[in-house]
Amino acid sequence: MSFSPAGPPLLALAGITKRFGGTVALDGAEFDLRRGEVHALVGENGAGKSTLIKILGGIHRPDAGEVLVGGEPVEIRDVADADRLGIRLIHQELSLAPNLTVAENIFLGREPTRFGLLNRRRLFAEAEKLRDELHLPEIGDVRTLAGDLSVAQQQLVEIARALSVQARILILDEPTAALSEAETAALFAKLRRLRDQGVGIIYISHRLEEIRRVADRVTVFRDGRRIGTQEVSKFDLRELIRWMVGRELKERYPRPPCRPGNVVLHVEHLCAPGVNDVSFELRAGEVLGFAGLVGAGRTELARTLFGITPATSGALEIAGREVTVRSPADARAAGIALVPEDRKRAGLVMTGSVGFNLALPWTRQWIRGPFPNAARRAGIVNRALSAFAIKTAGSEQCISALSGGNQQKVVFGKWMEQPPRILILDEPTRGVDVGAREEMFNLIHRLVGQGMAVILISSDLPEVMNLSHRLAVYRDGHIVREARADAITPEEVMAELTRN
């Protein structure tokens, strides 16, 4: 870039330490960011990345260490301090008010006023101007309520909000988790433009391919410390992964061996809101991947197959017998299980313990009338805990204390007391770290090896292409192309998805 690396870095952290109770989140961490670079920050969950950016955003204060902005030591006591320093943080969890419009969300706290009254006309006009300047047409009408937007659109509103004031340092925490390939590409173009204007960008992601595409340097954190920094121009994936997990991964996305059995699911002309005449077959021991952009209607298909939004027409045949699925209870009886897209909203009861969640679908097995059978419950819970290697302090630990990867394993594990014939996975690796992703893949292999039929929905194109035996390219609630996964290239899939 045109910004010389000489002179003080835009941001430098030295010896940052932060403890929460007994656990050390950051242990003398170092980090630096230049003007006009995208600096990727990677590491497994619990490596200290989130704590680091929260310190920069003024949410946490370090116990020890120094933060220098432009060579000057600074103290970031709260979010207002971070704002003054030009540090803008985009959280992983969406923080929009669903009951306010897009424009109101973007200018929350800085609403234009006239004689002390809210000036709505200017508010909307400025939001539209900002949307167009940032080339974010995907946001749509700025008068829409944020709660009515898709997750991807909400993410873009967050980004627009962060960029609505001059930022010197922009921090993004897994911004693409909910974005499709096209939206990701658009976001990256925007980041590059900001970088060229001299903004320093810290980019956190679990997806190493992305980092290769967007970042200039990449730093790996593990156990609260910096393990190493690479120039992306000399990208070495193996070394990076070794830094992250302390061991080497053989293959990024190994495909499970294919031994398809009989047809277990036959879907014919299925229609429902967002599902537009879908027909396909699924065999035992097979992974059928649904590749599509966010908003293509894949989640709607999953919800229809699981009986949450019942089909309006069409037929479902399971193992040769026609079935009617009008509710999740029907779906379970037919041998269908769903790992939903949003585990905190739809997958888990966050107030409950690990054991509570694992035993919940099987109350019929361990409670007879007023007689709960503790031993039977413990059996169900322990089988799931050991079969899925769920890391927990005990079966009665609150589910919210687990890492994202382990929570996701609980969502898998809760169905497995009586394994379903057909398992639908909707974005199963969203928000889980590299190690847990690999475990998830191994899990899918194992289940498929046992003869389960898997429907895999994922916005991560390499993931869905490499894990699936067959690929259904999905657009506008419809399968536009079906192929063996090794007989189609990512470029062909992309071309299908982006065709008008």
Add this chain to the structure above:
Amino acid sequence: MLPLFAAMAVLLVFFQIWVPNGQFLNPENLIDVAQQISVNAMLAFGMTLVILIGGIDLSVGAVVALTGTVAAASLPHGGAAAGICAALAVALLIGAVNGLCAARTRMPPFIITLAMMLVARGAALRFNEGRPLPIPTSETFFLALGNTRVGGWLPVPVLLMAGAFVFTGVLLHRTRFGQHLYAIGGNREAARFTGIHLARHEVMVYVLCAALASLAGMIHASQLYSAEPSSGQGFELNAIAAVVVGGTSFTGGIGTMPGTLIGAVIIGILDKGLNQAGVHFSLQYIIKGLVILAAVYLDVRRRK
């Protein structure tokens, strides 16, 4: 649960010292406390189920008045059996309407049951033009509900409260139904995605709450020897107080039936103790309010 027991013990010792002549811990006095809390506790048991699934039932106070009145009005047409059946039928109807509205529409339970409170109160006042309906002394069984002492010492309302406690406690803590209520209160969507029938459970919970309120209403009328159409005002708030003091989360998903029982006992001890200590009734309100605030504050802080 332990802090609740501790709070209860502290209150008992405190009033034993404060109340003149050290008469507070006298067994007769404690049985009195139990008798006085029985109506509130029964309402609170039902309310616990409702709050646990993230709802609220403001209609129980009015249901107490309406079912008491309906029961008293039915006594001349078939005795206690007719009275009890009529009261339960009314409760079933009100609970079902509350539950169906909550489950099938997007109306908030607060509003649904607020409206139902007004409807039930008005219905109670229609009887006998708002005048009390005396219960004839010939209705010995019905009058026994509120006044007889089994074995000469155990009041029937306390026995019924114990029965209601065991029933709702077992239902909540030992059955599939109860397990599912925790799931619904903790995360409706996740419960739905697990295949739990939300509507069925929700309707059942509101029906149970209204049924317990009708039982409380009959006991209340029996205790007064008369059905008072304007009785039961504010009972719903007292029941909610017992539930939250007992550690049930107002957002749902967390809470226990024994906790609610102790919550009702704590409020009962406060009422009785402050009375016997001769505290002016205006001050009693203030003290009760502050105790509820403190209890919930400590509970919220502990959970953080």
